[in-house]
Amino acid sequence: MKYKKESSKGNLIVLSGPSAVGKGTVLSALLEEYKDIYYSVSATTREARAGEENGVDYFFMSTKKFKSLIKKNEFIEWAKVHNNYYGTPKKYVEETLANGRDVILEIDIQGAKQVKECFEEGIFVFLAPPSLDELESRIYGRGTESKKAIETRLENANQELKQVEEYDYLIINDQVKNAVKKLKAIIIAEKCKV
Template identity: 65%
Template structure:
């Protein structure tokens, strides 16, 4: 099948605990020609997270040096921590013809849209804000104050979902994965 020489940049955003990581893991299990872009963050790793696999964990000083050196496609301060997408790795992977998927917040997606208008922007939404709060509580990794901040951010994020090319509701993970796969397949078939 004909494939464009450059890979597609796929951006997946959505509120905290909506299931972005779960959807991406399922996609990565099925597609070998999608590369996951590992983000850089200043937040502390969770118990099950591994440096260089889930995130590159750095100090705030290191992160700010990377900003000064223009090493990010996008970066933002979210939930009191910095997050960013390393530029060189993404651009090299796209140039090799492989698709790259970014799991980033709405601030970062807005930055990416300015530089990569050809990107595919997908917003993963919860079935309801009540369900989202239950998922955050179930995760058991956040204080009550952190949950309140995440819920405030989720409300704002939901209002800005209209800035995306596609919205997929993650009610049932398998259905959400199928819808995201359909978007990717359609975008790969699109005539430029």
Template identity: 45%
Template sequence: MTDRRIPEKKGQVLVLCAPSGTGKSTLVKKLREDFPQIGFSISCTTRDPREGEEDGKDYFFLSVDEFNEKLEAGEFAEWAEVHGNFYGTPKKPVEKMLFKGMDILFDIDFQGCMQLMESMPDGIFVFLMPPSYGELRKRLEGRNTDTEHVINRRMMNAMKEMASAPKFEYWIVNDDLDKAYGELKAIYLAGKNRPCSNPGLLESILSTWE
């Protein structure tokens, strides 16, 4: 009987989606700090940078014309218009990371997530929820970055997104940051042991019975 090498794990796609103001960016930051080997999909956007955001690190900040040129050239894996701004995920960096077997984290809007459910059905899709309507509005107002009109629009969009939560495999309620992060971390680690993340494993082990 000859021992054979266990096949390497396949890179997995982890997609985190949430209504604006739910705390998604904070959880993404914590996960990337604990697992720096995870590839991160940096999106392009036409919105203005918020305080502390850097071009090429948080987003690629583009003009509307630049975004449309990339869109027409087919350079996005997914794209959407959200709150009057355009967002899109560059396709080539994603393909390169997956080809290398790297895990990839997507921090994207709801529309883009729906597109990825079609194009990447083996991905792990997580929906992050606020604990209540009142708490979400409080968080949006506390950012001091949006007008009352924009906040009202975000709240209306959040209601629509919450109605589509059943489309996701996992739900996390962000009422306590440490608890929410622990749940996200557990989902990520468990995903690495799914059959689709381990192609060839069963066949390799069964071959030792020969």
């Protein structure tokens, strides 16, 4: 009996959810323990937070530079969120997938919608908080934003949580370890798909 050989193209995994749900934390933990996936660093016009590094956490750039890349069609997706631009550089993702390696994107809800339009075969995972109260606590706990910015993020989160049905998978981020375990299981299962 012959079996179909695994696809020579990698899988694109999109991890998204509301602000402060823990996307970055879950992704960092996943990348520590699962080496068969590549992270695509996003570009942004927002200011770097304490401890963030250019080219590692984000490609930090001016609004002018970001807009010039939009005009050149250099992003798979981009969005203006909380008055800042965010986007996924196209070249790295396409080359990595073509070489048979899986790529994971950590992006917002708007960006995930754009990716779905051009990568229907992507695997879309929604990371949700255990509750809105917990999400509010996490946003305030960051201590990185003004009260007005926090209120905007909470309003947006209410709307974003309604988008879960657009995704292939839902993971409740009650504990990072459990969320990582589920995300890893999804990625491995998708590699075994017939």
